[in-house]
Amino acid sequence: MVTLLHGERQQQQRATSEPRESIWSVSKGVKHVYFALVIGQFSVGTLRTVAQGVAAVAALWHDLSALAITVAAVSMVLTETGRYVMVLAAAFEEWREKRRQEQIARAVAEALAKERRESDAEWEAWNQRRMQAEQRGEPFEEPLPSERRRATKLPQQ
Numbered sequence: 008m009v010t011l012l013h014g015e016r017q018q019q020q021r022a023t024s025e026p027r028e029s030i031w032s033v034s035k036g037v038k039h040v041y042f043a044l045v046i047g048q049f050s051v052g053t054l055r056t057v058a059q060g061v062a063a064v065a066a067l068w069h070d071l072s073a074l075a076i077t078v079a080a081v082s083m084v085l086t087e088t089g090r091y092v093m094v095l096a097a098a099f100e101e102w103r104e105k106r107r108q109e110q111i112a113r114a115v116a117e118a119l120a121k122e123r124r125e126s127d128a129e130w131e132a133w134n135q136r137r138m139q140a141e142q143r144g145e146p147f148e149e150p151l152p153s154e155r156r157r158a159t160k161l162p163q164q
Contacts, residue, residue: 063069126152129152129156132154133149133151133152137149
């Protein structure tokens with residue numbers, strides 16, 4: 008069937024006796040109109056494709072701008088969260104150091120109070136023994152508690 012149509016077309020071309028241009032199969036008289044139409048249609052198609060591309064680029068730009076805003080917002084949130092975590096960590100560290108210093112001060116105060124109570128107890132016991140010896144009329148030659156303490160600390164140093 009195709010060959011029949013092709014054969015008929017060739018016969019019509021021979022009958023009209025208009026010469027044809029190469030692969031375009033366009034008669035020489037309408038060649039300029041044909042090329043003008045082709046160029047016009049190609050230009051319209053190209054412009055339409057470019058317009059679609061611009062629309063696609065605009066849509067891409069819209070998507071990218073939304074992405075950029077989202078990335079900027081997430082980055083800001085992460086940065087600020089990190090900064091606040093660092094501020095909280097520094098505040099916690101400061102609180103912990105203050106608490107440690109308070110515990111040290113409390114422990115020192117307790118140790119000094121204990122030492123003071125022990126010292127007072129030693130002095131009171133020494134004074135009781137001295138007063139008892141004095142009441143009995145005996146000589147009291149026991150050294151002072153502070154001297155005894157110094158004597159016992161010297162070998163340790």
